[in-house]
Amino acid sequence: MAPRLAPVLTELDLPLQELQAARLDGDIYAIGDGFASIDEFEQAHHRALSLGVLARPRFIAERMTAAWVHGALSSPPEVFEFCVSHSARARAQVSPRVQVREVVISPGDVMRFGRIAVTTPLRTAIDLLRAEGDFAKDRVEQLLQLMAANAIELDECRCEVESRHKLAGKRRALDRIAALREAPRS
Incomplete structure (x- = not known):
């Protein structure tokens, strides 16, 4: 065989x-x-494993890259976003198509697909809510798709954000959660 x-x-x-x-x-x-x-x-594990060429051993796929892995986007982002734990101190520039940043991240915020680490759907949703910049309609739709595909509720996001101390973008995330709660559902 x-x-x-x-x-x-x-x-x-x-x-x-x-x-x-x-x-x-x-x-x-x-x-x-x-x-x-x-x-x-x-499926998610196929999308995650396709990152094998770009991901270094300590890299964790995050933000829009993780959203794509979890099925919120139909195609991969143009620039792949990875993070490393701030204790890893690995800030390598792999290619112009890859962004790497150091973050505070707990083991419970990460899941693995083979050797590829990806932020959990909940952590990914929180990262998208906290992200700087415009919270445009397409970004909102991607966030809602991520949440729907992974059975994440707005209250779950709110509780998680509120429980974290010294969280960058915390106020922004809470404001966006409040706006999403008030928005009419289609």
């Missing part, structure tokens, strides 16, 4: 030319920076 291939193949497994040829032959499809067999339905 032939050995089974990994659910997601990357340039670490086969040369890119061979992967592209298999894609053109219809044997595999592109998923992020990886490829999956047409026999595989795209």
